[in-house]
Amino acid sequence: MRTEENRIRRALPALCVALATIVFLTGCAGARLGQQTVTVHYYPDCYQPVTDMRENAKQLNENVMMGAVGGAIASGLAEFLSGSSDWRQIAVAAISGAVSGATVSYLLTAETQSRTQEERFAMYTETMDIDYDNLDQAVAAARITSACYKREYKKVAQDYQAGRISPEEMAERVTEIRDGAYDAATILANYNDVAVANLETYDLIVRSENTRDDDRPSRGRINQVRNRANTMQRTQNSASTLLAELDDTRAQSDIMLQSLQVRLEWFLLATMPDVPETDCGPCSGRS
Numbered sequence: 664m665r666t667e668e669n670r671i672r673r674a675l676p677a678l679c680v681a682l683a684t685i686v687f688l689t690g691c692a693g694a695r696l697g698q699q700t701v702t703v704h705y706y707p708d709c710y711q712p713v714t715d716m717r718e719n720a721k722q723l724n725e726n727v728m729m730g731a732v733g734g735a736i737a738s739g740l741a742e743f744l745s746g747s748s749d750w751r752q753i754a755v756a757a758i759s760g761a762v763s764g765a766t767v768s769y770l771l772t773a774e775t776q777s778r779t780q781e782e783r784f785a786m787y788t789e790t791m792d793i794d795y796d797n798l799d800q801a802v803a804a805a806r807i808t809s810a811c812y813k814r815e816y817k818k819v820a821q822d823y824q825a826g827r828i829s830p831e832e833m834a835e836r837v838t839e840i841r842d843g844a845y846d847a848a849t850i851l852a853n854y855n856d857v858a859v860a861n862l863e864t865y866d867l868i869v870r871s872e873n874t875r876d877d878d879r880p881s882r883g884r885i886n887q888v889r890n891r892a893n894t895m896q897r898t899q900n901s902a903s904t905l906l907a908e909l910d911d912t913r914a915q916s917d918i919m920l921q922s923l924q925v926r927l928e929w930f931l932l933a934t935m936p937d938v939p940e941t942d943c944g945p946c947s948g949r950s
Contacts (some may be wrong), residue, residue, distance in 0.1 A: 701842035705835070709811035710843050712804035719800060767794065767861045770868055780878050784888070787868060791891045794861050798898050801854040805905045809845045812840045812912050820919070834923050841916030848909040851902055858899040865892040922929045 699717075703710045767790050769775060775786060816837070823833045865888065896912050 690783075700846055701839055703843070705839055706811065706815055706843065709808055709815060710846075712807045713843065713850065714849045716801055716804045716847070716854075719797070743837055767791075767803070769863045770864065771871060776871070780880055780884075783872075784880065784884060785891060786868065787888050788891070791888070791895065793864065794858070795835060795891070795895045795898065798854050798858045798895065798902065801851055801880050802898055804900050804906060805847050805902070806849045807911065808843070809905055809908045812844050812847075813908070816840050816912060816915065816918075830923055834920060837916050837919050837923070841920070844909045844912040844916070848906055848913070855899065855906065857901040858895065858902065861898065862892060867893075894928070 691851065770783075770786060770790060775783065778786070819828070819833055819836045819840070821831070822828045828836070869885055869889050869892070872888070874878050
């Protein structure tokens with residue numbers, strides 16, 4: 664009994680280290696969303712989908728890390744229950760479980776692969792559908808934001824050329840467009856990175872199922888996974904295209920702002936009133 668108590672006391676610090684690591688990773692995941700860089704004044708409708716994406720991404724990351732905590736505890740306890748007395752092994756198992764729980768890679772763990780074919784493919788379908796829905800919603804939101812900012816950018820340029828807005832107002836509007844596009848790209852990139860990693864896992868799932876020695880599924884069932892992955896791949900390609908569009912909007916906005924800065928500096932110099940030298944003592948070095 665005393666030996667068992669000693670094992671528990673030795674295992675607890677290892678699990679604490681693993682969970683502390685997960686807390687650190689949670690902070691990193693949140694940081695990837697970035698803070699809002701834009702002051703929304705002229706184009707709240709353009710930015711609203713970005714706000715929605717950020718909230719959804721926060722929820723997604725929270726769910727991911729909750730899975731990580733569950734995976735860490737389960738893997739660490741499994742190592743403990745297996746009779747291991749080495750705290751290092753327990754910690755490694757816990758952190759490995761966190762990584763698996765934090766991504767769809769848990770679909771390839773020994774525990775998942777030991778399930779029946781029906782159970783495995785039910786897990787594949789559920790996970791892939793959730794993964795696809797998350798990315799699809801992010802792409803839809805980013806597409807609205809990108810189209811809105813491109814439309815407003817064109818309108819601002821036309822209004823400025825027609826003299827309907829001042830250079831100062833144009834600079835404010837273009838700055839909002841540029842910063843809004845940056846925020847949208849930052850958050851969409853978060854979704855895109857997750858999708859790229861998960862698509863690699865789905866490819867490994869197909870390979871794994873194709874090479875099973877027992878309970879090998881039919882080609883049709885494997886193709887179901889492959890077809891879902893192909894659908895997600897197309898959506899991920901759309902995300903990459905939108906990221907390029909948002910980057911282009913940011914680049915054009917920067918060019919316009921630089922041009923405006925030059926024009927405004929020239930305007931200030933050109934309209935500065937002439938000051939007689941006798942009325943400007945400091946200008947001539949006289950006190």
